[in-house]
Amino acid sequence: MSKIELIATATFGLEAVVAREVRNLGYPEVTVEDGRVTFTADEAAICRANLWLRSADRVLLKMGSFEAATFEELFQQTKALPWPEWLPVNANFPVNGKSIKSKLHSVPDCQAIVKKAVVEKMKEKYRRDWFDEDGPRYSIEVALLKDVATLTVDTSGAGLHKRGYRKLSSEAPLKETLAAGMINLARWFDDRIFMDPLCGSGTLPVEAALIGLNIAPGNQRSFDAQLWPAVPEKLWYEARTEAADLVKRDRKLRIIGTDIDEKVLSLARYHAQAAGVAEHIHFQRLPVSEVRTKSKYGYIVCNPPYGERLGEAKEVEALYREMGRVFGSLDTWSYYIITSYPRFEQLFGRKADKRRKLYNGRIECHYYQYFGPRPPRRVE
Structure with missing residues (x-):
């Protein structure tokens, strides 16, 4: 198979996590930049990356990159790219764009130029003057x-956070890709308990179960590139067969999700069932103040309220103090908390061992990481 370049886009702060996921798939030629991980692969990687990447937002096919300070340069170099190798005669190819610190700052004009250049290239190949665009979708982006200019085609379609199990939504859901990134940053060992004492609609426990069972997060959904003639159906079949074979069905996980709201817990149970991991997660109605465990070692990963709404600050501050008291009693556990609240450490009562800036949607947050001791090694 020929070599191609793919770009896995990532939320700011998760690039290193996505790069690790790409390497774990067997693609070592990786370049990491803000918001993206570029890697060299083959056509089969389009299928495998979409199915397996847990923390990436999308998988893009990189068509080319070049300097373009004028519309003529943009047109000619876009036209020079091998569009007909990927786009069939009936391709539906909308063009989106963005421009940062570039002379070509008019995004609509750039989109129109790229569209025209692709059409002209297609005319040369298919010997026709008009394209109905009633076939598979190829979303082109010109990013300056x-x-x-970097020209890409989106292979994913809907964002990769749309796993297919979350049909219903709570008030402030955590994106599945961010949840998976948080768990990967925590380096959870699946032989230990995983607990989310503020689990809401269950995203963190469900993602932990998918990771623990080695279930490909994209196994329940479809992707735009599934309809592309240049990516044979056989490659998708092989990738999905591989994913099914790699599920660790006999693994017993200990995952707990608690919340004070029975309504959101019913959503969490529904999502766990839809994801096929319900038997591995115990959901329970319980306030943070009553969280107890006899287990010596474990992980808490949670996304508490941030106090973003007017009038919530006092409630959130009381919650963070309560979390500090309860979590502090679990002195051999590790805990990981994401929040945008600036005084979190002061209220929690302890400085984090490590902090990492992450974005929950457009909200700038910090991921506070508290490392517990490692369990003693078992003597065989």
Whole structure:
């Protein structure tokens, strides 16, 4: 198979996690930049990356990158790219764009130029003057950064956070991709308990179960590139067969999700059932103040309220104090908390061992990481 370049886009702060996921798939040629991980692979990687990447937002096919300070340069170099190798005669190819610190700052004009260039290239190949665009979708993006244009085609379709198990939604759901990234950053060992004492609609426990059982997060959904003639159906079949074979069905996980709201817990149970992991998660109605465990070692990973709404600050501050008291009693556990609240450490009563900036949607947050001791090694 020929070599291609793919880009896995990532939320700011998760690039290193996505790069690790890409390498674990067997693609070592990786370049990490803000918001993206570029890697060299083959056509089969389009299928495998979409199915397996847990923390990436999308998988893009990189068509080319070049300097473009004028519309003529943008047109000619876009036209020079091998569009007909990927786009069939009936391709539906909308063009989106963005421009940062570039002379070509008018995004609508850039989109129109790229569309025209692709059409002209298609005319040369297919010997026709009009394209109905009633076939598979190829979403093209022209991204200009400091006069360098990068042309990509989206292979994913809907964002990769849309796993297929979350049909219902609570008030402030955590994106599945961010949840998976948080768990990967925590380096959870699946032989230990995983607990989310503020689990809401269950995203963190469900993602932990998918990770623990080695279930490909994209196994329940479809992708735009499934309809592309250039990516044979056989490759998708092989990738999905591989994913099914790699599920660790006999693994017993100990995952707990608690919350004070029975309504959101019913959503959490529904999502766990839809994801096929319900038997591995115990959901229970319980306030944070009553969280107890006899287990010596474990992980708490949670996404508490941030106090973003007017009038919530006092409630959130009381919750963070309560979390500090309860979590502090679990002195051999590790705990990981994401929040945008600036005084979290002061209220929690302890400085984090490590902090990492992450974005929950457009909200700038910090991921506070508290490391517990490692369990003693078992003597065989």
